[in-house]
Amino acid sequence: MDLFEYEGKRLLREHGIPTPKSSLVYSADEQAPLQFPFVLKAQVLTGGRGKAGGIKVCSTQQEYKEHAKAILGMHIKGQPVYALLAEEMASPSNEIYLSVTVKNGRPLFIASAMGGVDIEEVAKSQPDKILTLELDIFYGLHKYQLNRLAAFLPMLEAEDLKSIANKLFSAFCALDAKLIEINPLGVINGKAIALDAKVTLDDDAEKPQKALFAALREDREKLNCYSEPVKEDNTITFVQLEGNIGLISDGAGTGMLALDMVYNAGGHVASFCELGGITNADVMHLAMEKTFFPGNTVKSLLIVLIGGFNRMDDMANGITAYMKAHKLDIPVFTRMCGTMEEEGERIMRENGLATYRDLTQTVQLSVSAAKEV
Amino acid sequence: MAILINKNTRVLVQGITGRSGALQTQLMQQAGTKIVAGVTPNKGGQVVSGVPVYNYVAEAKAAHDFDAVISFVPPLAAKDSSFEAMDSGISLLVLTTEGIPTHDVMQIVAYAKCKGAHLIGPGCSGVIAPGVCKVGSHPVRFFMPGRVGVVSKSGALSYEIGKTLTDSGVGQSTVVGIGGGPIWGFTQKDAIALYNNDPDTDVIVLLGEIGGTQEEDAAAYIKQYVKKPVVALIVGRNAPEGKSLGHAGAIVSGGMGTAASKMNALINAGAIFVNDPVELCSQVKKYLR
Numbered sequence: 001m002d003l004f005e006y007e008g009k010r011l012l013r014e015h016g017i018p019t020p021k022s023s024l025v026y027s028a029d030e031q032a033p034l035q036f037p038f039v040l041k042a043q044v045l046t047g048g049r050g051k052a053g054g055i056k057v058c059s060t061q062q063e064y065k066e067h068a069k070a071i072l073g074m075h076i077k078g079q080p081v082y083a084l085l086a087e088e089m090a091s092p093s094n095e096i097y098l099s100v101t102v103k104n105g106r107p108l109f110i111a112s113a114m115g116g117v118d119i120e121e122v123a124k125s126q127p128d129k130i131l132t133l134e135l136d137i138f139y140g141l142h143k144y145q146l147n148r149l150a151a152f153l154p155m156l157e158a159e160d161l162k163s164i165a166n167k168l169f170s171a172f173c174a175l176d177a178k179l180i181e182i183n184p185l186g187v188i189n190g191k192a193i194a195l196d197a198k199v200t201l202d203d204d205a206e207k208p209q210k211a212l213f214a215a216l217r218e219d220r221e222k223l224n225c226y227s228e229p230v231k232e233d234n235t236i237t238f239v240q241l242e243g244n245i246g247l248i249s250d251g252a253g254t255g256m257l258a259l260d261m262v263y264n265a266g267g268h269v270a271s272f273c274e275l276g277g278i279t280n281a282d283v284m285h286l287a288m289e290k291t292f293f294p295g296n297t298v299k300s301l302l303i304v305l306i307g308g309f310n311r312m313d314d315m316a317n318g319i320t321a322y323m324k325a326h327k328l329d330i331p332v333f334t335r336m337c338g339t340m341e342e343e344g345e346r347i348m349r350e351n352g353l354a355t356y357r358d359l360t361q362t363v364q365l366s367v368s369a370a371k372e373v
Numbered sequence: 374m375a376i377l378i379n380k381n382t383r384v385l386v387q388g389i390t391g392r393s394g395a396l397q398t399q400l401m402q403q404a405g406t407k408i409v410a411g412v413t414p415n416k417g418g419q420v421v422s423g424v425p426v427y428n429y430v431a432e433a434k435a436a437h438d439f440d441a442v443i444s445f446v447p448p449l450a451a452k453d454s455s456f457e458a459m460d461s462g463i464s465l466l467v468l469t470t471e472g473i474p475t476h477d478v479m480q481i482v483a484y485a486k487c488k489g490a491h492l493i494g495p496g497c498s499g500v501i502a503p504g505v506c507k508v509g510s511h512p513v514r515f516f517m518p519g520r521v522g523v524v525s526k527s528g529a530l531s532y533e534i535g536k537t538l539t540d541s542g543v544g545q546s547t548v549v550g551i552g553g554g555p556i557w558g559f560t561q562k563d564a565i566a567l568y569n570n571d572p573d574t575d576v577i578v579l580l581g582e583i584g585g586t587q588e589e590d591a592a593a594y595i596k597q598y599v600k601k602p603v604v605a606l607i608v609g610r611n612a613p614e615g616k617s618l619g620h621a622g623a624i625v626s627g628g629m630g631t632a633a634s635k636m637n638a639l640i641n642a643g644a645i646f647v648n649d650p651v652e653l654c655s656q657v658k659k660y661l662r
Contacts, residue, residue: 102475105482105556137479176476205474207449237619252553252619253527256582256608259618261649263611272612274619306532308498308512337536338512359533360651 001201004043006085007216008197012182015171017164018193022087026222028068032061033086040067043083043223044076047118052076057089082223090195092186094155097122098165099181100135100172107135107172109165111149115184140169157190164192175212176205234283235276238290243268245370246291246298246330248284250275250305250315258304258363267367270298279310284318292326300331302366304359307338314340316347323351331369335362375502375547376522376567376574377465377491378441382506385433385463386411387444387454389421393469394445397510398422401443404507409437412454430461441465443499443508451495452477459488467508468494468558478556485558492558498528498550511535511548519544520573521657524564525580526553526587527620530608534580537650543657546574554585554622561591569599576602576660578653579644583609584623584630592638602660603644606653607632 003011009019023033025040032038042054049055054076058064074081095115101108111131114122123130131152133145141149141162149165150158164185172180179200186195206213237252245262247269249255255274262269273287291298305315319334336344336355348355356362384401388394389411399422402408408424410433417428427433430442442458444451444466451473458466466485473481473495485492493499499509503516510528515535521543525531528550535548549564551557561579568574577599581588588607595603609623610632617624625631640646645660647653 102479102556105479107479137476137483173476176474178475202475204448204472205476208474237617239613239616239618241613249529251527251529251532252623253525253530253580253582253608254533256527256612256618256623257530257533257606257650259612260608260610264648269611272618276619306515306529306536308510308528308532338514338532359537360649 001203001213001216002045003199003201003216004045004083005041005197006043006083007219008180008199009194011171011175011199012180012194012197015174016167017171017182018191019197020087020090020193020195022085025068025084025086026082028065028072032058032064034088036060036064037089039087039089040064040071041085041087042071042074042076042081043085044079044081046077046079049076054081090186090188090193092184092188092193092195094187095184095195096153096156096187096192097183098168098185099179099183100168101179101181107137107169109133109135109141109145109169111152113153113155119183135169140173141165155187155190156192160191175199176202176209178202234286235278236283236287236290237272237274237276239272241269241271243270244297244299245269245366246271246273246296246301248273248275248287248291248301248303250279250307250310254304254306258302258359261360261363262302262367265364265367267370270296275310279314281314281318281321284315285322288319288322292328298330300366300370301333302363303332303334304362305334305336305338307341311340312336312338312344313347316344320347320351320353323353331366333362333366333369335359374571374573375505376564376571377493377500377547377549378502378506378508380505382407382441382508383437383439384408384508385430385437385439385442385458386424387413387430387442387458388446389413389424389426390416390419391445395421397443397445398424400510400513401507404501404513405504406506406508409439430457434461439463441467441508443467443469445469448472448474452481455481455492456484459484459490463490465491465508466493467497467499468492469497469499469510470494471496475556482556482558491563493549494552494558495556497552498531500547500549502547503545509550511550515539516548517544519546520575520661521545521578522564522568522571522574522576523548523578523580524561524568525550526561526582526622527580527608530580534578534606534650534653537654538657541654541658543654543661546571553582553620557587561587562594565591565594565599565603569601574601576604576657578657579603579605579639581605581607581635582620582623583607583612583625583632583635584620586630588635589638592635592642592644595639595644596642603639604647604653604656604660605639605644606647606649607635
């Protein structure tokens with residue numbers, strides 16, 4: 001779950017990292033929330049707000065009304081703006097970059113004196129301007145790492161920087177975060193203040209972080225018409241592509257293999273659907289529903305099954321139930337092998353559907369059929 | 374001999390009383406695996422497939438010898454139960470569970486390094502030495518004993534390739550499914566290093582996916598240390614950028630983790646790069662001679 005700047009900053013404050021005085025604005029009709037001058041910032045889950053005109057300084061009541069109205073009506077990279085963060089002006093002498101993220105299965109701490117810009121660009125053009133520290137998940141920053149960090153960023157008071165770095169790592173662990181990025185971290189009289197915040201929480205940690213997720217969701221309901229995509233209660237992955245062959249597989253690796261084999265054979269895939277870890281007839285039925293959504297471009301269906309955990313009789317029941325209910329007249333090519341394969345083949349046969357055991361042959365048949373249409 | 378497991382491997386099953394734990398215990402026994410004990414908290418005293426169940430690993434340890442653990446516990450139980458398993462001094466932990474919180478996975482991986490245990494997974498199909506032993510969920514029908522060592526991220530892809538090889542009479546010494554990522558304990562490089570020193574493996578098969586840098590790391594190792602032929606297949610070449618196709622680790626973004634980068638690294642390391650299972654099989658046969 002990606003967090004808005006104001007959510008991230010609130011969490012940073014709760015973990016002892018200073019942020020500017022601020023207030024949320026939901027409507028241009030509200031009174032100015034702070035003393036002039038202050039800055040208004042669009043709250044969207046994307047970068048490039050400033051360039052898009054989503055960040056403005058307000059010095060008078062009139063400016064505030066105009067800017068608030070304009071920004072609240074904007075879409076930034078396709079995202080509507082539902083809230084503004086009004087924040088007191090900060091004039092930092094330096095802008096620092098600090099983040100902690102997950103890399104190669106370990107926490108990675110990244111620092112740079114070149115904050116306020118795209119850090120990926122700095123990493124490419126001036127790698128020596130970036131300090132990376134691989135951390136031990138159980139210990140956080142060792143003393144020598146804190147000392148290296150302080151020497152790398154001399155514009156900050158060493159003790160203040162070390163304290164911020166430790167708090168950042170504590171917050172990273174306490175929140176089960178996948179990323180906390182402060183860019184920029186402003187320097188004012190040698191002290192640090194977080195001027196932006198980008199936090200990504202781990203969806204797999206929603207249960208242990210129940211209270212945190214619930215509070216965020218409840219709070220987001222205040223952003224009128226902001227709604228989260230509903231998390232479906234299944235393990236299916238569905239990705240729409242641009243060809244005319246529907247592809248359903250019972251494994252990610254075999255799905256990607258079949259995808260490549262279709263392209264090798266000169267075909268193009270309309271959609272990629274992988275059943276994931278939990279499979280039964282209903283999941284297969286749902287995969288068929290997803291593949292044949294209204295407006296789909298599927299001209300031939302390729303189903304690649306290699307049963308380990310999942311049973312081929314279940315898969316056959318799901319496929320035939322869908323075909324019967326929807327009187328589908330699209331050619332279906334099913335490669336079926338593994339657990340209960342004879343039973344699965346029998347069910348398919350009784351419903352007039354062919355099955356194959358050879359993957360290469362099945363792929364070629366589906367590609368030829370798609371070309372004939 | 375095989376890598377990671379052999380005919381003397383003794384196994385404890387965590388989560389043995391669960392639906393999937395109980396089923397897989399039975400299937401592992403049918404594959405010849407010596408399963409000596411199971412653990413499920415508060416289910417001590419039960420018997421599953423003839424295997425005694427304990428509340429704690431230490432209780433099982435007092436009554437049985439085992440050197441490997443396979444775990445089918447729910448995601449939120451994975452961290453503590455993995456610590457418990459590794460504290461018993463095992464050399465191999467196969468963690469099949471998917472959806473474990475990222476911070477828990479980082480702790481489990483770091484703990485395994487400290488303890489010197491091989492951690493396969495999380496979210497993996499585990500290890501099979503066909504005809505000898507299975508500490509995983511591979512269907513035995515797709516495999517037969519032989520001299521090809523296979524390592525795969527995807528479980529299902531290892532079944533697919535196992536089937537292709539077996540159907541054409543080519544057996545396997547060991548097949549390891551390490552999981553779809555994005556965090557792994559045991560890596561492709563680790564598997565290749567073990568196969569390189571395994572007297573019963575003549576050809577190594579590397580089954581990779583787009584995303585991450587594991588295949589590149591494996592390639593660097595192959596270039597420096599491996600004399601045995603390595604046949605490599607990378608799937609997901611036609612996946613759209615920025616979208617995961619079912620494995621969290623299988624995602625290309627910002628030009629990183631592409632199939633082309635992996636292909637170049639592997640070819641440069643002297644590996645034989647193939648495009649599909651049929652080509653893989655014919656190359657493996659060629660190098661087995």
